[in-house]
Amino acid sequence: MIAIAAGVALISIAAALVLNAFQGNVVFFFSPTQVVAKEAPVDRTFRVGGMVEKGSLKRRADGLTVDFIVTDTAKSIPVVYSGLLPDLFKEGKGVVAQGKLGPDGAFHASEVLAKHDENYMPPEAAHALSKAEADRAAKSVVNPGAAR
Amino acid sequence: MIPEIGHFSLIVALALALALAALSLTGAARGIPGFVAVARPAAQGQFVFVAIAFGCLAWSFYSNDFSVLNVASNSNSSLPTAYRIAATWGSHEGSLLLWVLMLSIWMLAVSVFSRSLPEDMVARILGVMGLIAVGFLSFMLFTSNPFERLLPAAADGRDLNPLLQDPGMVFHPPMLYMGYVGFSVAFAFAIAALLDGRLDATWARWSRPWTTAAWVFLTIGIALGSFWAYYELGWGGWWFWDPVENASFMPWLIGTALIHSLAVTEKRGAFKNWTVLLAIIAFSLSLLGTFLVRSGVLTSVHAFATDPKRGIFILCFLAVVIGGSLSLYAWRAHRVEPGGRFELLSRESMLLANSVLLLVACGAVMLGTLYPLFLDALGLGKISVGPPYFESVFMPLMAPAILLAGIGPLVAWRRGDAAQLARQLRWVAIAALLGALFVPLAFGRWAALTSTGLLLAFWILAGTLTALVVRIKSNAKINSAFLGMLLAHAGVGVFVIGITLVKSYETERDLRMAPGDTATLGGYSFRFEGVHELPGPNYAAARGSVTVTRDGETIALLAPEKRIYRVQQNPMTEAAINGGISRDIYVSLGEAVGDGAWTVRVHIKPFIRWIWFGCLTMAFGGLLAASDRRYRAARRREDATAPDATVVRGSTA
Numbered sequence: 001m002i003a004i005a006a007g008v009a010l011i012s013i014a015a016a017l018v019l020n021a022f023q024g025n026v027v028f029f030f031s032p033t034q035v036v037a038k039e040a041p042v043d044r045t046f047r048v049g050g051m052v053e054k055g056s057l058k059r060r061a062d063g064l065t066v067d068f069i070v071t072d073t074a075k076s077i078p079v080v081y082s083g084l085l086p087d088l089f090k091e092g093k094g095v096v097a098q099g100k101l102g103p104d105g106a107f108h109a110s111e112v113l114a115k116h117d118e119n120y121m122p123p124e125a126a127h128a129l130s131k132a133e134a135d136r137a138a139k140s141v142v143n144p145g146a147a148r
Numbered sequence: 149m150i151p152e153i154g155h156f157s158l159i160v161a162l163a164l165a166l167a168l169a170a171l172s173l174t175g176a177a178r179g180i181p182g183f184v185a186v187a188r189p190a191a192q193g194q195f196v197f198v199a200i201a202f203g204c205l206a207w208s209f210y211s212n213d214f215s216v217l218n219v220a221s222n223s224n225s226s227l228p229t230a231y232r233i234a235a236t237w238g239s240h241e242g243s244l245l246l247w248v249l250m251l252s253i254w255m256l257a258v259s260v261f262s263r264s265l266p267e268d269m270v271a272r273i274l275g276v277m278g279l280i281a282v283g284f285l286s287f288m289l290f291t292s293n294p295f296e297r298l299l300p301a302a303a304d305g306r307d308l309n310p311l312l313q314d315p316g317m318v319f320h321p322p323m324l325y326m327g328y329v330g331f332s333v334a335f336a337f338a339i340a341a342l343l344d345g346r347l348d349a350t351w352a353r354w355s356r357p358w359t360t361a362a363w364v365f366l367t368i369g370i371a372l373g374s375f376w377a378y379y380e381l382g383w384g385g386w387w388f389w390d391p392v393e394n395a396s397f398m399p400w401l402i403g404t405a406l407i408h409s410l411a412v413t414e415k416r417g418a419f420k421n422w423t424v425l426l427a428i429i430a431f432s433l434s435l436l437g438t439f440l441v442r443s444g445v446l447t448s449v450h451a452f453a454t455d456p457k458r459g460i461f462i463l464c465f466l467a468v469v470i471g472g473s474l475s476l477y478a479w480r481a482h483r484v485e486p487g488g489r490f491e492l493l494s495r496e497s498m499l500l501a502n503s504v505l506l507l508v509a510c511g512a513v514m515l516g517t518l519y520p521l522f523l524d525a526l527g528l529g530k531i532s533v534g535p536p537y538f539e540s541v542f543m544p545l546m547a548p549a550i551l552l553a554g555i556g557p558l559v560a561w562r563r564g565d566a567a568q569l570a571r572q573l574r575w576v577a578i579a580a581l582l583g584a585l586f587v588p589l590a591f592g593r594w595a596a597l598t599s600t601g602l603l604l605a606f607w608i609l610a611g612t613l614t615a616l617v618v619r620i621k622s623n624a625k626i627n628s629a630f631l632g633m634l635l636a637h638a639g640v641g642v643f644v645i646g647i648t649l650v651k652s653y654e655t656e657r658d659l660r661m662a663p664g665d666t667a668t669l670g671g672y673s674f675r676f677e678g679v680h681e682l683p684g685p686n687y688a689a690a691r692g693s694v695t696v697t698r699d700g701e702t703i704a705l706l707a708p709e710k711r712i713y714r715v716q717q718n719p720m721t722e723a724a725i726n727g728g729i730s731r732d733i734y735v736s737l738g739e740a741v742g743d744g745a746w747t748v749r750v751h752i753k754p755f756i757r758w759i760w761f762g763c764l765t766m767a768f769g770g771l772l773a774a775s776d777r778r779y780r781a782a783r784r785r786e787d788a789t790a791p792d793a794t795v796v797r798g799s800t801a
Contacts, residue, residue, distance in 0.1 A: 007504060014508045017541050018515060025537035029530035047532060063660025063741045083658040084738035084749050087382070087719045098532075127530065 027098060031128035033135070036075040040101060048077065048107055049096040050128045057091050070095060070107070074132035081109040088114040094126065151216050151295040154204025158295075161197035161252075162285040164190050168278035172271035177343070179268070187271040188259040194281060195252040202249045205294050206236045215301035218242060218294050224307035224715050226686040234317045235308045240442060240458075241294035246321060247438065248284050250329040251277065258333060258358075265354060272340035273333075280332055283465045291458045307715035310687070316376030324369030324396060328434045330362020331399060334406060335431035338424045339473055342480045347424065352414035353779065355427070359410060360774040363403045364767045370396055371763035382721035382736045384656065384751040386759060389538040394517040395437030401510040402430040405503035407770075412499050416561060418487030419500065426503065428477060432470045433510075439466050440517075493564040498556040505549040512541045550604045550644065553637055554611030558618065572614055580607040591653050591754075601648030609641035632773030636766045643762025649755035656752075658738070662745035670752040672698050672733060678744060679737070687711040687720075692737050692746060696726065708737045708748075732756050 029047045030040040040046055048070055056069035065082040068091075079097050089095060089112060099109035168190035175183025205218070209232050214220040222239045223232055237246040255277050262270045288294065337355040341347045373393070378386040387393065406426040413423045439462040490496040516533040524530055558572050583606035588594045612634050619626055655670050663678035677693040689709045696704045706724035713720060723736040731754045738747030 006501070010504065011508065014512065014541075014545060017544055018512050021537045021540040022516075022519075022533070025534060025540065027532045027534060029532070047530075059741060063745060064658055064747060084383075084736070084747050087721055 029096075029127075031131060032070055032072045032077045033075040033128070033132055035077050035101070035107070042101055045098060045100055045110070047096055047098045048079070049094070050076070052089070052091045052093060052095050054092045067106075070097065072128040072132040074135060078106040079109050080106050081112050083112075085112055086114045090114075094129075150204050150207055150211075151213065151297065154201040154208075155293065155295040157197040157201040157204065158285060158289055161194050161201065161248075162282065162289060164194040164197065165278045165281040165285055168194065169275050169282055171275075172278070173275035173343075176268040176271040176275065181267075184267050184271040187274040191252075191255040191259045191274045191278065194278070195256040198245075198249050198252040202236070202245055205242060205245060206233055208295075209233060209236050212305070213301075214303070214305050215298055217296045217298040220298050220302040220305045222305065222308050224305040224686065226714070227305075227308055227313070228685055230315075230318060231308060231313050234312070237321050238308050238312050238317065239294075241288065241292045241296075243321065243325075244284065244288050244292055244442065245294050246325055247329060248281065248288065250322070250325045251281055251284065251332060253326075254330055254333050254362075255281070258336075269340055269344065269346075272343055273336045276336040276339045277332055280336075280469070283469070287458075287461050287465065291461055305715075307686075307713065310711070310713040310716065310718050310720045311380065313686075313713075314376065314380055316372060316380065320369060320372040320376055323365055323372055327362050327364070327366025327369050327403075328396065328399060328437065330358070330365055331403060331427075331431045331434050333362060334359040334427045335473070338427035339476065342424060342476050345480065345483060347420045347484045349414050349417050352410050352420075352423065356407075356410050356414060357774040357776075357779045359403070359427075360407055360770050363400070363407055364770040364774065366396070366400050366403060367763055367767040367770065370400060371760050371767070374763075375760050378756075379723055379725055382723050383749070384654075384723070384734050384736075384753060386650075386756065389516070389535045391517045391521075392441050394513050394538075395440045398510050398513055398517075399430050399433040399437060401506045401513070402426055402433055405506040405510075406430050408499045409503050412496050413487070416488045416490070416496060418490065418496055420484045420487060421481045422500075422503070424481065424484075425477060426507075428470075428473045429507075432466070432473070435462075435466050435469060439463060488562065490561070491563040493559065493566055493569070495556055495559045495561045495564070498552050498559055502549050502552050502556070505545055505552075509542055509545040509549075512545065513538065516541070547600070547604055550608050550640065553640060554608040557615035557633065557637070558611065572618065573611075576607060576610040576614055579610040580604075582606075588652070591649075593653070595652060598648055598652040601644060601651075605641045605644035605648065608637055608644070612637045612641065627776055627778060629773045629776035629778060632769040632771070632776070634769070635772060636769030639762045639765030639767075639769055641762070642758050642765055646755050646758030646760075646762055650753055650759065653754045654752065654756075657750055659748050659750065660741060660745055661748045662743060665745075667750065669750050672696055672703065672752065674735070674748075674750050676746070676748060679740070679746060682709075684711065686715070687713045689722075690737070690740070692735075692748070694724070694735050694748070694750075696733055696735075704733060706733070706735045708735045710737045710739070727757060729757065730755060 027045055027047055028041075029049065032048060032050050034040060035048055040048075050070045050072040053069040053071045053076060056067075058067045059065070060067070065080065066085065068079055068081075069076045070079050071077075079099075080102070081097065081099075093114065096113045097107060097109035098111040098113070099107055102108045168187060171183040172187035172190070174180065175186065207213075208216045208219050209223050210229070212219070212223065212225045212232075218239055218241050219235075222242070223235045227235065235242070237243045255274060258270070258273060258277070262273075265273075334355050337351065337358070341351045370393075373396070374386050377388070378384065406423065409419050409423040409426050412419045439459070442458065442462060516537050520531050520533055554576065555569070555573065558569060580603050584599045584603035587602050588598045616634055619630065657667065657669050659665075659667050661667065661676035663676060666673050666675045668674070673696070675695045675697070677695060679690050679692045682689045682691045689711045691707050691709045694706045694708065695702060696706060704726035706726060708724040709722040711720045711722060712718070721736050721738075723734055725735075726733040731752055734751040734753055736749050738749060740746055
């Protein structure tokens with residue numbers, strides 16, 4: 001009996017831990033289009049992904065802080081990051097950044113992820129790009145005149 | 149010609165595996181001695197042909213045969229020889245072949261070191277392993293042939309991913325797979341025992357050394373992987389809770405629970421059902437890991453090109469193995485007789501509690517690993533579950549497990565003596581509390597979490613030492629299984645000290661440094677001397693030089709590199725590390741930012757090596773335990789009494 005009670009207690013504690021940790025630590029993903037549409041949370045860490053816009057990477061005078069633009073080809077948002085960029089971070093390539101939206105409207109990244117293979121597109125980034133593509137296609141069907 | 153021989157050998161191996169599974173399982177079930185006798189030679193034959201296939205693939209890589217698609221995609225003529233051979237398992241197809249090779253090695257080992265086992269038992273065990281081999285060999289032959297030709301042949305290969313061009317690639321995958329696949333032995337033992345209905349202490353005694361051996365390989369494999377990630381990925385982390393790491397960590401957790409549960413089953417005849425269930429879960433998780441890593445549902449360093457057909461094949465195989473073995477379990481488990489009784493305060497209950505904790509911890513890891521995949525598959529959005537989740541769940545679950553591990557060896561089987569235990573634990577508690585309070589002061593910064601971590605570490609170390617002293621005082625014989633257990637527990641203590649200190653006191657800085665600039669971190673000063681170009685065998689490197697000094701005394705000259713590999717044109721960071729018992733100094737280069745200046749990241753990692761040293765100590769303890777003379781002595785005794793044993797079995801049947 002005691003053993004069973006202890007087991008049940010243990011599992012409830014574990015479940016409480018898991019749920020609590022899940023609530024606090026799950027990071028959601030948003031595409032630039034969603035961020036521009038204000039769907040992303042303001043005071044919470046989230047991820048944004050897409051392509052680093054060509055020619056957008058600029059280094060500030062301190063040598064460590066960089067500004068770049070992440071785009072899903074439909075909308076784009078400015079990102080600020082301070083620190084070493086990963087090896088495969090490149091303009092025109094896929095990227096995922098994790099951080100918070102700042103009051104200046106820029107995304108302040110605490111972490112920048114690029115992947116381990118040159119041809120590889122982070123799935124979140126690929127998802128954002130293909131969604132923007134699909135939206136465009138849908139629009140051009142609804143209103144063929146506007147596409148021309 | 150060589151690739152065709154390899155391909156043909158795989159087909160022969162599949163045929164042998166089919167024959168092995170069909171004949172030996174039927175033979176054992178129906179009692180046909182001729183069929184039972186097929187098991188050993190068929191398993192050995194399967195090993196020979198898989199080894200030939202593996203040799204052929206390795207040869208194709210070694211001899212730069214770019215008419216083989218696999219070689220053309222994953223190697224290059226300028227790749228150094230050691231990495232050309234390691235590239236054999238650098239692709240999806242090659243790593244599967246390695247998986248099957250490891251399985252065949254374990255089967256060979258079982259066929260050779262099983263003289264003491266009844267013939268029908270050997271046939272069942274090898275038959276079950278043969279079934280697994282059938283699954284994987286057909287998976288390889290039908291969806292991922294490593295010998296596929298490329299016509300016309302490529303002039304040169306596309307090279308091995310530069311991240312994998314490292315000595316870690318030579319050792320980490322074979323060790324890890326040896327461990328992963330090794331749980332198939334424990335699984336096959338469990339299934340054979342369920343089929344046979346003979347689940348007893350002898351069964352546990354047979355399984356124990358095999359399970360421990362697999363666990364040792366897995367421990368070393370994971371530790372190597374962690375060390376590799378630490379020095380190669382360039383940001384100084386040693387564990388990322390990446391889904392692929394979790395895929396290898398989950399079988400490890402259950403494997404650890406299984407080892408402990410097997411001990412109870414062997415010594416006391418208790419928890420038989422629980423042990424069998426753990427054996428099934430451990431191997432199922434190995435398969436799940438293979439599925440996660442090989443099907444392309446995950447994206448990480450370890451994942452290769454995605455092919456939905458492959459994913460579905462492994463998923464079906466997974467369903468068949470897990471579903472089949474759990475059904476068998478449900479069907480047969482109730483027939484197992486309950487084992488010896490025990491009190492609440494007893495070693496049995498401690499071990500039971502520990503294995504439940506490990507199982508729950510594994511469940512929490514699994515939830516964090518699979519939940520994002522499910523959400524994504526169901527189109528409910530993309531989320532990521534990072535280290536904060538795993539840390540906040542895993543640590544509270546492991547803390548009581550470590551406390552119990554410190555006490556367990558002091559408590560008697562069946563019924564512990566509370567008063568005696570309290571006397572012994574007094575010293576353990578005092579030592580742990582003193583260590584937890586004063587060690588952080590030596591670092592100059594006290595925090596509750598640091599103290600908690602150290603309390604656990606000193607608790608398990610002191611408890612282990614006490615158990616040794618008690619055993620020596622009692623004049624009882626100290627066998628290597630006992631010593632191995634103590635050593636492995638001490639390894640946990642060392643490991644926890646490493647994690648606690650590195651988590652509490654590590655420091656890092658990202659800097660922009662021009663030649664001649666100096667920065668300080670943690671009492672060390674780093675002078676950046678500049679960067680010069682340096683050609684490598686298949687890459688061009690920019691090598692920086694950083695002089696590390698402390699109180700005017702030069703500690704180290706570090707040379708971090710940024711390499712551009714010629715074929716794939718990928719940049720790669722090679723960190724420079726000055727290692728030591730009490731700290732690592734870790735420097736990596738970012739990128740050139742003009743005027744000879746570079747971005748540089750410097751870390752001080754106190755006591756980080758203790759993490760891997762702790763793992764190696766655990767593995768060495770496991771090795772000592774698996775090599776205990778008891779297992780061999782038992783074998784000889786059984787040989788002598790074999791005829792009687794048959795009679796006994798005959799009469800009870």
